[in-house]
């Protein structure tokens with residue numbers, strides 16, 4: 395049995411569809427040999443929430459999928475949702491390389507220097523669990539990891555700020571390409587930020603989508619996915635290309651572990667798309683979840699608050715990090731909020747007032763939209779869609795060419811990254827919503843004046859001193875853009891064609 399946390403254990407890996415069967419697709423998209431599966435027509439699937447999981451076979455019994463008319467195994471959407479086949483076989487091996495045990499083994503490896511980066515959502519979760527302030531939490535974690543032999547502990551907020559700047563520039567460029575009629579901004583045109591999105595104008599979607607959505611919706615979503623790397627991947631670039639050089643090391647001599655709020659980031663780190671160009675060296679070698687870090691602390695025997703603090707590390711010698719979280723609105727990095735404002739300014743010369751945008755709730759709190767009207771006409775239409783039910787609705791719209799949005803912030807988890815599957819467990823008696831509210835209050839501390847990505851002194855210094863060029867320059871794109879590739883169509887796209 396492979397154990398990743400108290401919450402996730404991979405066991406009895408052939409519990410539903412055996413790994414030898416063709417449902418298993420490995421991380422590189424190659425189909426495993428075995429029984430040919432006949433997939434049901436999934437073109438008119440039920441809503442995800444309406445699906446009842448298939449009953450499980452009792453322990454010790456092999457469960458079988460129902461047979462189709464030609465004897466081939468039939469796989470329905472229900473089967474897919476009930477099955478852990480996506481991570482049962484090939485990907486399990488990769489996940490084992492991303493365990494706490496593997497990380498600890500690297501600490502005693504004389505061939506590598508270990509670096510840890512910590513996401514703001516993980517920090518908020520650990521701060522809540524141990525009753526510490528966010529800055530204090532980072533100082534204590536720095537002390538803990540350095541005590542284990544880590545050379546530098548970094549804040550992933552730096553990667554997030556690079557990602558926001560590059561993603562906004564990418565959106566503006568794509569918008570200009572698809573709207574050649576766009577006039578020079580006029581100061582006379584009044585603007586109106588509206589919580590209603592008019593459907594009177596045909597529009598495309600340039601959405602931020604989680605990397606693994608390519609596994610299921612390749613043909614439809616790939617052209618629309620932002621090419622800007624995720625904050626985790628940007629941190630990988632900063633560690634393996636900037637920090638390693640500063641230390642006089644080759645990228646392969648540095649082992650980079652990212653602390654993240656979910657297990658999906660382990661799979662993202664494993665994608666070859668995120669390797670150094672032309673090399674088999676990963677920019678993020680492993681990912682540990684917030685929960686796995688808490689387990690390491692538990693094994694260490696002392697709560698985080700009792701451990702000694704250490705000064706915060708910085709990627710730029712002249713910049714002293716202050717350890718604040720500076721969370722933009724939303725729990726997933728603030729893409730919609732930041733890009734909406736940047737696009738209003740850069741495309742239409744309009745400054746949108748500070749404060750959270752007036753998003754209108756659609757089907758539920760995880761599907762919301764907002765628009766910018768300029769001169770009485772809709773100019774920008776943005777939405778956020780969190781959770782697979784809402785993502786599914788959106789993909790159907792894209793397929794029907796009925797998607798009216800210019801940009802959609804998509805996150806797999808309902809409520810976003812603060813609610814990631816790798817976060818810490820609730821305190822006894824605490825509801826899921828209470829925990830989420832607690833994390834949100836830490837992440838969006840009203841005492842902390844929000845800081846825009848361009849005002850992050852580390853980011854500004856790195857553009858100047860290391861990138862040597864501006865946001866969206868050729869050099870910046872070489873560093874901070876990636877490419878996504880579709881998985882094996884014969885399996886992945888068919889299973890996910892819903």
Ligand code: SF4
Pocket residue numbers: 604655656657658659726805806807810811812813814815
């Ligand atoms: S939304 Fe969930 S799955 Fe996606 S990156 Fe955030 S925590 Fe991970």
